[in-house]
Amino acid sequence: MADPVFFYFDFGSPYGYLASKRIDAIAARHGREVTWRAFLVGAAVKLTGVQSIFDQPLRGPYTVHDMQRFARLEGLPLKVPPVLPMHSLAASRAYYWLFDRDPALAKTFARAILKKEWGEGCDLSSVEAVAEAAVPLGIEADALLAAVRDPAVKDRLREEIDAAIAKGVFGSPFFLVDGEGFWGADRLDQVDCWLERGGW
Secondary structure (H helix, E strand, C coil), rough: CCCCCEEECCCCCCHHHHHHHHHHHHHHCCCCEEEEEECCCCHHHHCCCCCHHHCCCCCCHHHHHHHHHHHHHHHHCCCCCCCCCCCCCHHHHHHHHHHHHHHCHHHHHHHHHHHHHHHHCCCCHHHHHHHHHHHHHHCCHHHHHHCCCCHHHHHHHHHHHHHHHHHHCCCCEEEEEEEEECHHHHHHHHHHHHHHHHHC
């Protein structure tokens, strides 16, 4: 069986949210599965020296406009959360805590968090807000609150981030297809084409 497509995303990334709506269907058309990997862009920022896009003059306001335009093009809801950039540490830790127990539930959780943040404009920066958002999925809030403070879960996220950076991942969304990297939701058509042709 062919290797999965790896989808790296930051919960605080609107383009990660937009890409999450298409990547599984694109991969499925080519007989591939998608492995979702939560990632903190801030960790890569320390290496690249580039500050958050939302904090950059000119580029920040453009991005807020562009992400809303992009969502309209895709026919997706998008509401700007009250705080940008959004802190995504709690959600990322919770994701890997769930992933190691139930990968399918972890993906469901990721979709739900991204929808709350970007589809509904909620600020899920705090661990309490993340836990509250997880309850409708059958995830116990107290268990999640304890997990994200567990040193083993913290280490798990660090390991994933280090592994991603070692593979050249630096932004969200970022896709790895048979070792080939594609950065940005606007590269999804290229990912589709690459899978169809087997590269070019």
